[in-house]
Amino acid sequence: MSRQMTGAQMVVKALKDQGVDTIFGYPGGAVLPIYDEIFQQNDIRHVLVRHEQAAVHAAEGYARSTGKPGVALVTSGPGATNAVTGLTDALMDSIPIVVLTGQVPTFMIGNDAFQEADTVGITRPCTKHNWLVKETEKLPGVIHQAFHVATKGRPGPVLVDIPKDVQxxxxxxxxxxxxxxxxxxxxxxxxxxxxxxxxxxMETAERPILYTGGGVINSGDEATRLLRELAGATNFPVTSTLMGLGAYPASGDNWLGMLGMHGLYEANMAMHGCDLMICVGARFDDRITGRVDAFSPNSKKAxxxxxxxxxxxxxxxxxxxxxDVASVLGDLLEVWKERGAKTNEEGIARWWSQISEWKKTRCLDYAPSKETIKPQHAVERLEALTRDHPKRYITTEVGQHQMWAAQYLHFNEPNRWMTSGGLGTMGYGFPASVGVQMAHPDALVINVAGEASWLMNMQEMGTVAQYRLPVKQFILNNERLGMVRQWQELLHGERYSHSWSESLPDFVKLAESFGIKGLTVSDPADLDDAIREMLDHDGPVIFDCLVEKHENCFPMIPSGAPHNEMLLGNASTKDAIGSKGAVLV
Amino acid sequence: MSPLKIKKGTSKHSAYDLRSNYADTQETHTLAVIVDNEAGVLARVIGLFSGRGYNIDSLTVAEIDHQGHRSRITVVTTGTPQVIEQIKSQLSRMVPVYEVHDLTVEGPSVERELALLKVVGEGEKRVEALRLADIFRANVVDSTLESFVFEITGPPEKIDAFAELMRPLGLEEVARTGVAALSRGGSGSLGVASDKVTADVTGGANA
Structure with a gap:
């Protein structure tokens, strides 16, 4: 079995043995031996990104959409430091990725060598674990262990730093x-x-709720199946965090919609008023809880x-x-059935009638317009025209568009929704869509973006052009940093400090300069046709959708407020956030 | 709905310690952390404390099992019960960490620290320093005509008290090792690669 080979050969062999078929990377001096080995084989596809940050986000997109670990390969120094944002993003969202970095030769470490950085030092707080491998004989074992650590327990990013002499x-x-x-x-x-x-x-609860998160999706298909079985068998309502969308189908009877800062009114009110909260694979993030001391005051929590x-x-x-969610839900269902599969049906019926009262608020309603495209309308039309596609995958950037996508797009399956939740990384969505499309060549992959976020990694146009990846970049262009602008309106006396996008490119010409199709639309009457044109085009499309510039994202739990003090679309937003809330992010 | 029937503080799994989350009393705990003696492991532990804003009152680390490649880190930390539980869970989930023991809640333990104190003085002060050193069972490990270096071992409070007494007598310099601690009684050869520990490890007892 084991035979003599170079460290660089070991890297490729170990990746193959781990079942890796695709890696995302960017070469440089300290990884040349590995790139030489990649050149001489055909089992692993290497996707040349245009920036190391994009390599890591693409690996995240690959991982999130397949359930398998994503792999990125970058060089030492700037290659590694550029990967830091992606690593942190994956750590916050529990995405299993393995990042391999080149390092200067062991005898030069510590000498401030060219392109040297203390990669394991820099990435220690933003990885689940990392290794600097100083002996070639330890390299294969470390890579195998890296895959083990990345995928077992709570998944996360790991990094293996490989000096050039070891390769x-x-x-x-x-x-x-x-x-x-x-x-x-x-x-x-x-x-x-x-x-x-x-x-x-569960047998006695009158107002139960299942509060589910990304952990259900990370746990795998069995967890999703068991969650659906549990909700179906108990008739408990289900809400989900941003990360958990799709685990319980949006078309399901018990679905309340997303909860949290921009979650649905009924979901947040149900969280506030419940008497039994069952949190499944979520972590009570501050976007979810609002004011902690007023969070769901009358409930028992599991x-x-x-x-x-x-x-x-x-x-x-x-x-x-x-x-593990799947293991626990399996045991829970078994015990609950053994005890007679009882629920407080009367109480739960009353609970549902209360929820249907809240639903009447129609919190996602917005003022329509015939003159300008409302961003919500654009997302709604995107949903209407793509919902029947059997393989639709959505990625997003970060900001208002991300929340509108979460509110108006519906996910009936897990692993179809890739978004930067914990870290909130602008620039995530475009490279993530590259990773998703590489993993699912015949899928419809759409990145719902804002123009400001999208510009942060727009160099990836080169990648999608080179690999002919038919990703659709659905840019809601309000020429603003919309969420920043919204907060400045609510918090900072409408002083819009540096929150507009000046000197934007002509997106159509920009796309064309890469040999990609560009589309622009500004009239609501043309929207559907333009979306169809985007979908029908067999190749990447940069879709510049000029939308209403000053639309705010509602509902909203203002900073420092509890769940039952939500701002709705028609509410006055003046002084909605007190001085205590203003210091929160 | 009755609360979980698990006795407080009986489990080493932090989640089952059901003291009130909202207690804001500060507690000082001594933790023994058994780790792989690999490069960077101390930086990881310290980084966890500084990154998440936890306190380190004292920290000692040394290899305790050369063959098994294990080190023992003893951390004395202060925080609310909730923060202490967080620290333990955060430490336990680190990849190179084998075991985390809260010696403060897991029964009686002994804590010892070693300190070296340089006291410079003449005449009556010098005699008084020597007399106090005798009371505290401190040893003289270096002496000149106008100075002593005392070596003292004991719980941190004893060293605090001794250093305080030496201050007016010409205390110039102090070096302290930080706390090393072990549980009392016969149980637990923790961290040393005996058969028992190996079995624990492969059994995956440490989440």
Whole structure:
């Protein structure tokens, strides 16, 4: 099995043995030996991005849409530092990726060599774990362990830093089966006592809610199936975080819509008023909780999470269950059925009638316009014209458009929605769409973007042109940093400090300069035809949708406010945020 | 709906410690963290504390098992019960961490610290310093005609008290090791690569 080979050969061999078919990268001096090996084989496709940040986001898009770890390969120094944003993004959103970085030769480390950076030092706080490999014989074992760490437990980014002399030197290769098993083995099975307690609570709850998150999707298809079974069998309403959209289908009977700062009125009110909250693979993020001391004051809370540090971090819960979502939900359903599959049907019926009252608020309504394209309208039309596509994948940038996409697009399956939730990385969506399209060549991949975010990684036009990736860049162009502008309106006396996009390019000409199709639309009457033209084009499209410039994103829980004090579209926004809320982000 | 029937503070899994989340009393805890003795592991632990704004009152680290490649980090930290639980969970989920033990809640423990104190003085002060050193069972490890270096071992409070007494007597310099701590009694050869620990590790007891 094991045979002598160079470190660079080991890298390629180890990736193959880990089942990697695609990597995203950018060459440089310190990774030349690895690139030389990539050149001499055909099993692994290498996608040349135009910036290392994009390599990591593309790997994230690949990972999020497939459930497999994404891989990026970049050089030392600036290659590694450019990867930092992507690593942090993946850490915040628990995305499994493996980033390989070149490093100056071991004998030059510490000498301020050309393109040297303390990569493991810099990336220590933004990876789940990282390694600097100083001996070639340890390299295959470390790479195999890197895949193990990235995917087991709460997934996350890992980084392996490989000095150039280690890539040149030879040693014996170790296959994944023979690689030393680290002691990192997070527990996946939930505590039986706690699960039984939750089953008991489910029987009597009058106002239950399932609050689900990205952990359901990370756990895999079985977790999604069990969540749907649980919601169906109990008739409990389901809401989800931004990261969890698609785990429970938006077309499902129990769906309330997304919750949180820009979540739906009914979802937030149900969170506030419930008597049993079952948090499944979510982490009580500040975008979700609003004011912590007023968060869902009258509920018992259960929290299912594979990461013990997520529990009681923000919100004190009554029933903590540490384990993998699929394993815990499986056990929970079993126990609950054994006990007779009972619920408080009367109470739950009253609960649903209360929820339907809240739904009457129609919180996503907005003032339509015949003159300008309302951004909500653009997303609604995109939804209408693509919802029947069997393989639709959506990525987003960060800002208002991201929230509108989350509100108006509907996801019926997991892994179809790629967005930067925790870190809020502008510039995520375009490269992520590259990663998704590489993983799913025949899928319809749309990046719902704002023009400001999109410009942050627009160099990836080169990548999509080179690989003929038919990604659709659906840019809601309001010539503003819309979310910043909205906050300045609410918080800073309408002083719009540096929140507009001056000197924007002509997106059509820009696209054409890369040999890509460009489209622009500004009249609501032309919108549907333009979207159809975008969808029908067999290739990448830059779609410049000129929208209303001063539209605000509602509903909104202002900073420092609890769930039941939401701003709706028609509400006065003046002085909506107090001085305490103003210091929050 | 009755609360979970798990006794407070009995489990090493932080989540089952059901003290009130909102208690804002500051507690000082001594944690023993058994880690892989790999490059950068101390930076990881320290980075966790500084990155998340936790306190380090004292920190010691040394390899305890050369064969098993293990080091023991002893951290004394202060925070609300919720923060202490967070620290333990955050430490436990780090990849090179084998075990985290809260010696403060896991039964009685012994804590010791070693300090070297340089006291410079003449005449009566010098005699008094020597007399106090005797009371505190500090050893003289270096002496000149106008100075002593005392070596003292004990719990941190004892060293604090001794240093305080030396201050008016010409205390010039102090070097302290930080706290090393072990649980009392016969149980737990923790961190040393005996058969028992190996079994724990492969059994995946540490989430």
């Amino acid at each position: 040149f030197a030879s040693a014996r290769y170790t296959s994944p089966e023979k690689a030393p098993v680290g002691h990192y083995q997070p527990r996946t099975k939930g505590d039986a006592t706690a699960i039984a307690e939750l089953a008991r609570m 929290h299912i999470d594979i990461d013990p540090s997520s529990i009681n971090k923000v919100i004190h819960v009554d029933v903590p269950i540490i384990g």
